[in-house]
Amino acid sequence: MTKRRSFSDKFKATVALEANHVWCSDITYIPVRRGFLYLVAMMDWATRKVEAWRLSNTLDASFCVEALKEAIAKYGKPGIMNIDQGSHFTGAAWITPLTEAKIKISMPLVTLALPMHCR
Numbered sequence: 001m002t003k004r005r006s007f008s009d010k011f012k013a014t015v016a017l018e019a020n021h022v023w024c025s026d027i028t029y030i031p032v033r034r035g036f037l038y039l040v041a042m043m044d045w046a047t048r049k050v051e052a053w054r055l056s057n058t059l060d061a062s063f064c065v066e067a068l069k070e071a072i073a074k075y076g077k078p079g080i081m082n083i084d085q086g087s088h089f090t091g092a093a094w095i096t097p098l099t100e101a102k103i104k105i106s107m108p109l110v111t112l113a114l115p116m117h118c119r
Contacts, residue, residue: 019047022106023071023078025064027088030055040064042071045082051075061093068097082106 022045030037040063041053051071056063081098083089085107098105 017046019044019049020076020078021046022080022082023051024082025068025089026084027059027064027086038063040067040088042067044075044078059088061088061091064088065093065097068094072101077101077103080104080106082108084108 023042024045025040025042027038027040030039035057038056038059039053040056042051043049044051051074052067054063054067081103083106088094089107095105
């Protein structure tokens with residue numbers, strides 16, 4: 001059994017006033033004829049700009065990591081990455097690039113049922 005790491009909600013007491021201070025990422029499900037497609041987006045909290053996105057027909061972490069690496073390559077790294085506690089964001093494939101880049105990881109314990117830009 002893999003031990004699940006826990007990360008605090010570093011964003012709760014933070015105000016993102018400038019680009020690359022806080023990014024967020026989330027996945028949405030798009031129904032198609034034979035199942036779902038999965039869309040992940042990396043968004044800058046201050047500018048509301050989507051820095052990178054990927055579409056996948058499987059829900060593994062690789063397409064999330066690809067989008068993260070593209071966003072960092074294009075725009076530099078954020079100070080904080082705010083994400084939910086879904087399995088694609090808690091596994092080593094996702095956590096390792098963040099910790100190696102010294103990006104603080106923020107995972108709220110409770111995810112509000114609101115769009116990311118309204119939180």
